[in-house]
Amino acid sequence: MHWPQRIGQQRDWVWRGWQTRYSFQRATQSSTRPPLLLIHGFGAAIEHWRKNIPILSRTHTVYALDLLGFGASRKVAADFGTELWAAQVYDFWRTFVGEPMVLVGNSVGSLVCLAAAARHPEMVAGIVLLNVPDVSLRQAALPAWLAPIVTGLENAIASPTVLKLLLRVLRRPVNIRRWAGFAYEDNSAIDEELLSILSAPAYDEGAGDTFSSLFRAVRQPQFALPTVELLPALDLPILLLWGTRDRMVPFALARAFLELNPRLEFVELEAAGHCPHDECPDRFNALLLDWLKAVGL
Numbered sequence: 001m002h003w004p005q006r007i008g009q010q011r012d013w014v015w016r017g018w019q020t021r022y023s024f025q026r027a028t029q030s031s032t033r034p035p036l037l038l039i040h041g042f043g044a045a046i047e048h049w050r051k052n053i054p055i056l057s058r059t060h061t062v063y064a065l066d067l068l069g070f071g072a073s074r075k076v077a078a079d080f081g082t083e084l085w086a087a088q089v090y091d092f093w094r095t096f097v098g099e100p101m102v103l104v105g106n107s108v109g110s111l112v113c114l115a116a117a118a119r120h121p122e123m124v125a126g127i128v129l130l131n132v133p134d135v136s137l138r139q140a141a142l143p144a145w146l147a148p149i150v151t152g153l154e155n156a157i158a159s160p161t162v163l164k165l166l167l168r169v170l171r172r173p174v175n176i177r178r179w180a181g182f183a184y185e186d187n188s189a190i191d192e193e194l195l196s197i198l199s200a201p202a203y204d205e206g207a208g209d210t211f212s213s214l215f216r217a218v219r220q221p222q223f224a225l226p227t228v229e230l231l232p233a234l235d236l237p238i239l240l241l242w243g244t245r246d247r248m249v250p251f252a253l254a255r256a257f258l259e260l261n262p263r264l265e266f267v268e269l270e271a272a273g274h275c276p277h278d279e280c281p282d283r284f285n286a287l288l289l290d291w292l293k294a295v296g297l
Contacts, residue, residue, distance in 0.1 A: 021065075076209065080214050237265075
């Protein structure tokens with residue numbers, strides 16, 4: 001299948017003066033169901049949903065968005081954080097969608113879903129969260145003796161010059177493969193196509209500036225509001241999916257969210273890692289479609 005069949009029709013959209021990319025695929029069946037907006041995780045892009053869009057678009061119109069700084073969207077030095085990306089999602093919705101939609105996010109994309117739903121509930125009919133990387137829980141999970149060591153190491157490489165040099169090393173295919181091997185439980189899912197999807201944006205003009213800005217941003221408490229604060233305030237259907245073999249955001253952290261919202265449904269994905277939509281797409285697609293039907297979306 002060619003890319004238009006796998007990820008939909010790609011378009012450029014200028015947002016706040018920056019070029020960004022999105023894609024869309026109209027539902028192939030006549031449907032009044034709400035559209036879906038897919039939001040990728042850290043370091044990923046629209047193509048990361050290539051195994052999902054053809055299936056999901058049978059019953060729902062599907063949009064996917066490259067967040068500013070990622071994928072084929074412009075690489076810039078900006079004050080990155082979930083509030084910035086939630087504003088991008090909201091303006092995208094106002095420009096292209098205009099009706100309540102279901103937000104589906106993986107990793108950092110799930111944090112963007114939560115921020116967008118909290119700030120603009122009128123645009124959201126439901127949210128689907130995959131492996132949520134709550135920064136506050138990560139900090140709390142570090143042993144007291146380890147926290148200052150980690151902070152010291154981060155401070156040591158925080159210079160933009162050092163970070164741009166570091167990016168040149170990290171974007172090499174051999175290192176991208178190592179990172180993917182940590183994120184994925186099933187190594188057979190790590191092929192040359194996936195490695196290209198993950199590595200290509202790091203060679204774009206301005207990628208070093210974006211990497212430096214992101215490195216500084218994720219260490220700040222304002223990068224994302226704690227999930228434990230956002231979840232209880234949401235009054236809409238919520239599906240939380242989590243791979244039991246996630247080594248990036250441990251599966252055990254999911255327990256912190258389970259009692260926070262009575263409308264939350266939790267499903268664990270056995271033997272899956274940090275990106276279950278790509279690692280076990282058949283299971284993910286079926287679970288998502290079944291849940292959407294069950295909650296009337």
